[in-house]
Amino acid sequence: MDKIEKETEVAIIGGGIVGASIAYCLAKGGKKDVTLIERKELASEASGASAAGVMLCLPPPRPLLVALASRSLKAFANLSEDLGRDIDYVTPRITVIEDESALGKYSAYCDTLHKLGHPEMRIIDRAEIIKFEPSLTFGKHALLDPDGGHVNCLYLVTALGDKARELGAKVYEHTEVLNIKQGKGHVKSVVTNRGEIQCEYVVNAAGYWAPRIGEMVGLRIPITPLKAIMLATEELPPVSHIGCLGSAAYFAADQIAGGLEIYPIYRQMGKGEILIGITEEPGEDKWAAFENIQGICRGVGDKLLPYLKDMRVNIVTSFGNLYAVTPDRLPILGPVEGLEGFIMATGFNDYGIGHGYGAGEVIAELISTGETSIPIGEATFSRFSC
Amino acid sequence: MIICRCEEISREEIVAAVRRGARSIAAVKRRTSAGQGLCQGRICQRLIAQVLGEEGVSGIEGIQPPTVRPPVRPIPVGALGSEAEQWIK
Numbered sequence: 001m002d003k004i005e006k007e008t009e010v011a012i013i014g015g016g017i018v019g020a021s022i023a024y025c026l027a028k029g030g031k032k033d034v035t036l037i038e039r040k041e042l043a044s045e046a047s048g049a050s051a052a053g054v055m056l057c058l059p060p061p062r063p064l065l066v067a068l069a070s071r072s073l074k075a076f077a078n079l080s081e082d083l084g085r086d087i088d089y090v091t092p093r094i095t096v097i098e099d100e101s102a103l104g105k106y107s108a109y110c111d112t113l114h115k116l117g118h119p120e121m122r123i124i125d126r127a128e129i130i131k132f133e134p135s136l137t138f139g140k141h142a143l144l145d146p147d148g149g150h151v152n153c154l155y156l157v158t159a160l161g162d163k164a165r166e167l168g169a170k171v172y173e174h175t176e177v178l179n180i181k182q183g184k185g186h187v188k189s190v191v192t193n194r195g196e197i198q199c200e201y202v203v204n205a206a207g208y209w210a211p212r213i214g215e216m217v218g219l220r221i222p223i224t225p226l227k228a229i230m231l232a233t234e235e236l237p238p239v240s241h242i243g244c245l246g247s248a249a250y251f252a253a254d255q256i257a258g259g260l261e262i263y264p265i266y267r268q269m270g271k272g273e274i275l276i277g278i279t280e281e282p283g284e285d286k287w288a289a290f291e292n293i294q295g296i297c298r299g300v301g302d303k304l305l306p307y308l309k310d311m312r313v314n315i316v317t318s319f320g321n322l323y324a325v326t327p328d329r330l331p332i333l334g335p336v337e338g339l340e341g342f343i344m345a346t347g348f349n350d351y352g353i354g355h356g357y358g359a360g361e362v363i364a365e366l367i368s369t370g371e372t373s374i375p376i377g378e379a380t381f382s383r384f385s386c
Numbered sequence: 387m388i389i390c391r392c393e394e395i396s397r398e399e400i401v402a403a404v405r406r407g408a409r410s411i412a413a414v415k416r417r418t419s420a421g422q423g424l425c426q427g428r429i430c431q432r433l434i435a436q437v438l439g440e441e442g443v444s445g446i447e448g449i450q451p452p453t454v455r456p457p458v459r460p461i462p463v464g465a466l467g468s469e470a471e472q473w474i475k
Binding site: 041042043044048085154155157158159161162165166171173174232233234235271273287288290293294297298301302305308309312313314315316317318319 | 393406407408409410412413415416417419422423424426447455456457460461462463464465466467468469
C-alpha cells in the first residue's frame with residue numbers, strides 16, 4: 001500500500017458518491033492537494049448498493065433538493081465522456097400514481113416544479129405510459145421525470161474516485177479515521193490507522209458513519225441508519241424501455257411478518273439485469289433476510305413485472321445498504337459554526353446517487369471560493385442546535 | 387482471453403481496472419461487473435485474484451473474496467411469489 005502523505009489541504013472522509021464527487025470536482029478545478037479517505041473501498045457502503053434511481057424530484061418538491069438534483073442530472077449527461085467510463089445513464093423515470101385520489105397532490109407538485117424552472121415535469125395518462133413502457137399492465141396516471149432514470153452507481157462512484165486520483169488527488173482506501181485534532185476553533189489534522197495527516201479542511205461525507213466522525217469533534221449529528229434491500233435478476237433481453245419505474249404509494253407487505261415497508265421500483269440496467277425492490281426497515285445490517293427477498297418477489301415481482309414469472313426469470317443476488325437518514329429528510333451541508341475548516345456533506349437519506357454529485361460540485365465551490373452557487377443555508381448543521 | 391464468462395469480461399478489462407485503482411476482487415467487480423452474472427463469481431473469482439497477483443497486488447486484499455449474498459443459487463421470482471405452492475412441495 002502507498003505510504004500516506006503527512007499533509008494535505010482538504011481531507012475528505014468517505015468514499016461514496018458525495019466524497020468522490022467532491023474530490024473529483026476539486027481536482028478538476030485545479031485544487032489537487034486533496035485526500036479522499038475511505039475505511040473500506042470506494043463505493044463499499046450505500047453508494048455501492050444503491051437502488052440506482054436518479055430523479056429531479058422525490059415528492060414533495062423541496063427547492064434545495066431540486067436544485068442539487070438538477071445539477072446532478074445535467075452532469076450525468078456528460079460524465080461518461082469526462083470520466084472515460086460509461087455510467088449507464090438512462091432516462092426517463094416514471095412514477096405511477098396508483099391512487100387516483102393522489103392525482104390532485106401530484107398536479108400541485110408539478111405546478112411547484114414548473115415555478116422552480118422545470119416545465120418538463122408533468123403528469124401523463126395511460127396512453128402515454130404505455131408508449132414509454134408497453135409492458136406495464138397497470139397505472140392510469142404517472143409523473144414523468146424526463147431527465148430522471150438510472151445510473152450504474154458502482155461505475156459512477158469508482159470512476160469519480162479513479163479520475164480524481166488521475167487528476168492528482170490522493171485516494172486512500174482501507175484507511176480509517178480514528179480521531180480528529182483541533183486547534184483553537186479550527187481543525188488541525190485527522191488521525192488514521194495509517195498515520196496522522198495535517199489538514200486545513202475536514203469534510204464529513206461519511207454517510208451513516210457521520211455521527212461517529214462528529215463525536216470526534218464533539219458534535220451530535222442526528223443521522224440514523226435505515227436498512228434498504230434490493231434484488232437483481234439474471235440478464236434479460238430488453239423488456240423495459242425506460243430508465244426507472246417507481247410507484248407513488250409505499251405499501252406494507254401485509255403477508256410478510258414484521259411489517260416491512262416496500263417502495264416498489266424496478267430498473268433494467270445496461271447489461272440486462274433488472275434491479276427490483278425496495279424494502280425499508282429500521283436496522284443496522286445489510287443482509288437480505290428471507291422476508292426481504294420474499295416481500296420483493298411478491299410485492300414487486302408479481303405486481304409490477306408479472307411477465308418475470310412467465311419467463312421463469314431467476315433472482316441471482318441481493319444487496320443492501322444503510323441510508324443516512326436525517327430528522328427532516330434534508331441533507332446536512334456546509335460549515336459548522338465554531339469549528340473552522342470542518343464541513344458537513346452527508347445525510348442524503350434515500351436520494352444520494354441522484355443528488356450527491358450536485359452536492360459535490362457545491363461543496364467544492366464552497367472550499368475553493370468560499371461561496372456556493374446554490375444557497376445551502378437551510379441545510380447547515382446549525383438547524384439542529386437549539 | 388475471457389476471465390468472467392457470464393459477463394464476457396476479458397483479461398485486458400480486468401488489468402485496466404487494476405491499473406485504474408482496483409486492489410481487490412470486489413473492487414474489480416465494481417468497475418467491470420466481473421462476478422456479477424449468473425454464477426456470481428464462482429468461476430472467475432480465482433482467476434481475478436490471479437490477475438491481481440500478476441499486477442502486483444500482494445497480501446490478503448488481493449485474494450479476499452467479496453461478500454456472498456443470498457440466494458446461494460438462482461431462484462425463480464415466482465417460486466417465492468404467487469407460484470410458491472407449485473415450487474414448495
